[in-house]
Amino acid sequence: MKLYSKYFRRYKQPFFIAVLCVTLEAVCDLLGPTLMSHIVNSGIEKGSLTKVYYWGILMLIVTLIGACFAVARNILASNVSQRMGADLRADLFEKIMSFSEVSADKVESGSLITRMTNDTSQIIQFVNGMMRIFLKAPVVCIGSMILASLLNLRLSLIIYGVVAVVTILIYFSMKISYPRFYQLQKAMDQVNSKVQEYLIGVRLVKAFGTFGKETDKFDEANQNLMQKGIASQMVITIISPLLTLAVGIGTAVVIYIGSSLFTMNLANTGDITAFTIYMAQILTSLIMITNVFTMFVRTKASTARIGEVFDCEEDCLRNNENRKLSGKITFENVTFAYPNGSGVPAIKDLSFSVNSGESLAIIGPTGSGKSTITWLLLRFYDVDRGKIILDNYDITMLGADEVRSNVAVVPQKPMLFSGSVADNLKWGDKLADIDELRHAAEKAQADFIMQMPDGYDSILGSDGVNLSGGQKQRLSIARGILKKASILILDDATSALDAVTESKVREGLKNKEFNQTLIMITQRCGTAMSADKILVMENGRNVGFGTHEELMESCEVYQDIYHTQIESGREA
Numbered sequence: 001m002k003l004y005s006k007y008f009r010r011y012k013q014p015f016f017i018a019v020l021c022v023t024l025e026a027v028c029d030l031l032g033p034t035l036m037s038h039i040v041n042s043g044i045e046k047g048s049l050t051k052v053y054y055w056g057i058l059m060l061i062v063t064l065i066g067a068c069f070a071v072a073r074n075i076l077a078s079n080v081s082q083r084m085g086a087d088l089r090a091d092l093f094e095k096i097m098s099f100s101e102v103s104a105d106k107v108e109s110g111s112l113i114t115r116m117t118n119d120t121s122q123i124i125q126f127v128n129g130m131m132r133i134f135l136k137a138p139v140v141c142i143g144s145m146i147l148a149s150l151l152n153l154r155l156s157l158i159i160y161g162v163v164a165v166v167t168i169l170i171y172f173s174m175k176i177s178y179p180r181f182y183q184l185q186k187a188m189d190q191v192n193s194k195v196q197e198y199l200i201g202v203r204l205v206k207a208f209g210t211f212g213k214e215t216d217k218f219d220e221a222n223q224n225l226m227q228k229g230i231a232s233q234m235v236i237t238i239i240s241p242l243l244t245l246a247v248g249i250g251t252a253v254v255i256y257i258g259s260s261l262f263t264m265n266l267a268n269t270g271d272i273t274a275f276t277i278y279m280a281q282i283l284t285s286l287i288m289i290t291n292v293f294t295m296f297v298r299t300k301a302s303t304a305r306i307g308e309v310f311d312c313e314e315d316c317l318r319n320n321e322n323r324k325l326s327g328k329i330t331f332e333n334v335t336f337a338y339p340n341g342s343g344v345p346a347i348k349d350l351s352f353s354v355n356s357g358e359s360l361a362i363i364g365p366t367g368s369g370k371s372t373i374t375w376l377l378l379r380f381y382d383v384d385r386g387k388i389i390l391d392n393y394d395i396t397m398l399g400a401d402e403v404r405s406n407v408a409v410v411p412q413k414p415m416l417f418s419g420s421v422a423d424n425l426k427w428g429d430k431l432a433d434i435d436e437l438r439h440a441a442e443k444a445q446a447d448f449i450m451q452m453p454d455g456y457d458s459i460l461g462s463d464g465v466n467l468s469g470g471q472k473q474r475l476s477i478a479r480g481i482l483k484k485a486s487i488l489i490l491d492d493a494t495s496a497l498d499a500v501t502e503s504k505v506r507e508g509l510k511n512k513e514f515n516q517t518l519i520m521i522t523q524r525c526g527t528a529m530s531a532d533k534i535l536v537m538e539n540g541r542n543v544g545f546g547t548h549e550e551l552m553e554s555c556e557v558y559q560d561i562y563h564t565q566i567e568s569g570r571e572a
């Protein structure tokens, strides 16, 4: 519950006012049966109508006051719980945004959505319930026991017995429920993940006609959720009638023993009536308390899941400085294995260096570690051994924000967001004017923008659904150019472009307005040949570094790529 102390402090005033209202409301409820016993004992039994009116009106006033407190606590409870929920969601979102890549790789996005929605709703409901009914239940329960004892100590022993049985039942139900509710939320994660996966890959599913397989996967997750739902509800399903039974038996015993005491002149009718009402109140509050514990168990499971998100590792520390780097890159014997990977390093003992303003092509078979170089240069991960030096700074001495402000990346899979073309381009530079947008688009050969109905104001669907693969790549390149960072990385970012357009993009990038270092990760030899230096990767290692001519002399892997692509005429 440490997690919530911050929110509790923020809303403690309305929270305590609500608690006060609930307590006063409970007191009003508790007075009811005692007032009723007065109506019976001093009014009805003695034939005094005045007393009946007197105690009756008093009872009405007390009920009215109780109703006013109930309205006040309801308003406060909804307000506080919803505000707390919104604050919690905002903090969770901020935390997720600050996730390190390790954390992002670890927690599935479907699960994060469940935690942001379902688990948070669970906490909202708990806070709301706690302020509205939960506190009232123990007050009414304990108050009923005290007032019943004051009325008749002998009869009240039955109540104590009932409460003891119920306490044991609640204890066991909690013990059994907690792991079940935790499993239930996990099963919900799986359902969300399956739906999300389907939505992301809907076109592929349609193209491959794998609806059946997807439906089977969803059904499996859905069945699992259903079974976990039944298992978690089972405890309450069994406990609730047992509670009612315990209280029912208690009431019957009260009436039976009460009648015997009445015949012995040890109890009067009013007391027995009040006792049965107190028993009913105790039953209601015990059911409430059981619900409290069920909710508490669910909330505990949700809290643990939300706590896991808050405990996730954040991106490397932010520095206050924001140095402008020149773009010089040096890798010194770098070895790196993905923390959640197989343990086999994706990069092994890698060394190379590029001067500021130079262009470097990285070429090599698929899975050879080319993209991993990009992620390391963006400081998404830190190396296990060796050093990455930017200018003269060890990258670990620079804040992640600082590094990223000096590096622009155009990823393998272009990512666009719903909004206008201009909005998407401005990710590179939010202050860019239309001339700068045009200039970047021109360099990236994104001339198709002007043929769109509203030019730069044309609206793109989510992930640029209304664009072709090549158009998305060109917008993504323009966005990278617009950032005007010291290092621009194109990670296989021209794979969907035809050879002529690609060479025009290359020309545009060579025509630099400032001393920018250009890294082109590519599978194409023609692209690599246009760079000042080429790094050849194989199995995470540097197997060749130099100019095209040098590599044609010394690097077998490069020669193989060249002969396969250029001499067989597949490349321009």
Ligand SMILES: Nc1ncnc2c1ncn2[C@@H]1O[C@H](COP(=O)(O)OP(=O)(O)OP(=O)(O)O)[C@@H](O)[C@H]1O
Residues within 6 Å of the ligand: 105, 338, 340, 341, 342, 346, 364, 365, 366, 367, 368, 369, 370, 371, 372, 373, 412
């Ligand atoms: N997030 C990740 N977690 C674990 N392992 C990963 C992750 N990303 C990549 N790898 C592994 O690291 C190795 C290098 O991957 P990388 O993406 O750098 O290769 P690549 O040369 O860019 O391949 P491609 O040309 O196919 O894009 C591969 O074996 C891959 O399975």
